[in-house]
Amino acid sequence: MSRIQKTDINAKQAKFLKSRAKRKSFIGGRGSGKSTVMGLQVGSMWQEFPRATWVAAGLTYVQLDSIVVPAIREGLELLGFYEYDPKHQPYGVYVVQSQPPKHWRTPYKKPGKKIYQYCITFINGFTIRLVSQDNKETHRGLSIDGILVDESATISFDFIEKILIPALRGRKDAPYYNHPLHHGFFDFSSASWTIEGNWIYDTEEKYKNMLKLRKEKYESLEAEGVGKGKKWLAENPPEYLYMESTYQDNQHFLPDDYGDRLRDAMDPWKYNVEVLNQRVVKLPNAYYHGFNASLNLYSKTYDYHTDQTGKLKWSSNDYHADRQLEVSLDFNADICWLLVCQEYAKEFRVINSEFKKPTVVSTEQEQSLLQQLGSWFITEYMDHGKKEVLVYGDPNGNKRSASTSKSNLVFFDEFVKILKDNGWKVFRRESKSYPNPQKRYSLVNLMLSGINENAPKVKINQTTNKSFIIALQNTLVKTDKSYSKDKKSESKARMREYATDPTDAFDYILYAKFGHLIGKTRWSNSGVITIRK
Known part of the structure; x- marks a missing residue:
């Protein structure tokens, strides 16, 4: 430990390294x-x-x-x-x-x-x-x-x-x-973004209980004779150590304005979780009650192989570049969302997502929100092998808005034109009407739960879809038995990207592709989807 003691580290790092747990x-x-x-x-x-x-x-x-x-x-x-x-x-x-x-x-x-x-x-x-x-x-x-x-x-x-x-x-x-x-x-x-990742906090309760028991043992032995408790502590290492730390504990080694710069650069939700260690909890009246992080989330993964020299190489297997992509759009004057998806074998993957909001940046003001989304998609998938895409989305997409679309084209027409002008072959699959609320509610939770063997498993890339996942976990269902979403967040949310908008884009593509499956299910009074015999 002598080298550690001579090394300039913060107090929590020193405590961690000194612990015999x-x-x-x-x-x-x-x-x-x-x-x-x-x-x-x-x-x-x-x-x-x-x-x-x-x-x-x-x-x-x-x-x-x-x-x-x-x-x-x-x-x-x-x-x-x-x-x-x-x-x-x-x-x-x-x-x-x-x-x-x-x-x-x-x-x-x-x-x-x-x-x-x-x-x-x-x-x-x-x-x-x-x-x-x-x-x-x-x-x-x-x-x-x-x-x-x-x-x-x-x-x-x-x-x-x-x-x-x-x-x-x-x-x-x-x-x-x-x-x-x-x-x-x-x-x-870092703090967990998912409920399933909360296993990292198990040590905390064990640590607290251990501290209580060690304190009682120490006091009991000290009552028998001064020094006995101290001797027992020295001879019996602790079993657990749990600690949380933020940049403030390490401020001595960081620029004075480090915290302020993070706060200014990050969304409040990400700042609270990734910087301040605040924990994500599941809401009891969640609209997407079928969502399960361990079942529905995945991280960007890789295929590994060795080259001729025996050196390890890797490549992304997040999606298939030789197959069609699918996108789903949600339109609003305050924000427009795009989900990028792909169905393959027994999985329906949300591989990426992006949103655009009105901005004060003059160069961006010259482009509509749809043009910005289209440009993002073209750039992001420039190297995609099979340039074919199926477009799903909001029935409201056959309207016009000055902020969303600056041309005389309706929303879908403008977005599709951008893709076609850049060499993409487009197949339009947008919804013509809004789905029945109860059927919509039942279907999305049926898909997320994975209980229908005829339906692909829904998988969402947790690395590229953080804002969408936050919205998914925080969307509430109304308590009036209408099976509708509580949309208050769309008018009250400080950060609009955490409101319900992207979840609508999610619903539209699921309902368009898999709505036929809802005929094989029914909704029980307990709120559990069951399969009809």
Whole structure:
């Protein structure tokens, strides 16, 4: 710990690193230094675990490679440990994603040649396996002594529970077997955007209960004799540590106006969650009660393969560039929304979304909201292989508005013209009338729940659709049994993108494509969709 004590870090980072708890959670907003503390954790313990194997886990291998590995490098360098290079840094003590020098010690369970590309290996044999939820190759042959998890709120707890925790084995004859941190599980995360990601807060309650019990034990022993309680605390490490941190805890290392700049640049909702760690809760009268984050959300994923030299490569498999795209529009003078979707096999994916609002920027004022949306789509999917798109959306799209459309064309005509002028083949599928409220309500929840085997599973990219997901989770149903949405947010919301508008675009495309399925369902008085026999 001497190197840590000499390193300039904030108080919460120091507390985390000093703790002897096996289960530690660091929930930190932007600028809190959570990535740095993970690197410092590695730097503070690698010498104490010779030949041990720990895991650094993340949602995707791309995330591990681009965020976690640099954070570990940074933490190690802060402590005076450098990456080995035979020519430039022969004094280095670790190598990244490559086989170590032959004279270095090896871990008790030595990785195969192909696995070293997923490892950080130290001179004393301490090894970190880089394990991602989306790449099963990184899971092979795990037998580990500890777990580090990056952005744990984005990871399925099933992956933690079924893949990582059962691999906590190691050797009983290892010199570190009785080390307080052996078989440790430390996670580092921003606040969760989803209800399912709230498993990261489980440690908090356990930590609070533990503190209460340790305090009672301490006071009881001190009553028997001064010093007994203190001795017991020293001999019995805590089981848990939970802490939350914001940029304010790390202000000493940040520009004075860091918080103000974040507040000015970010939407209030994102600022509250991603900076201040505020938690997202599910509303009891939610319109989209069938929505389940673990079922309906996915992160941008990748296909992994090795090139001719054996080096790992990856490419996005978020959607199919050789198939048609589908879009759905919602029109309003205050905001226009576009959802980009694709149905393939047994999934209906919302792969992207965008909104445009009236602006004071003169260059944007020259374009209507629809022209801005059309331009965004053309740019975003410039490299799409099959330039065919099906257009769905608001029945109101066959009208005109000065702010929404600056031409004499109706909304749909103007949007379609932009796409056609840029080489896209367009098939129009817009709604001619608004769907029956009860059937609409039943269908969208039927689709989200995934209970109809004949319907594709609805999947929403949680990385590219944050505003849409917020709106989806916060749209309320009226309590008058009309099955209609409570639209108050469209007039009262400070940030219009979090109002109900994008959810209407979602409904339109689902109803147009899958409305026929509602004939096979009925609505029970309990509010549960059931299948007719």
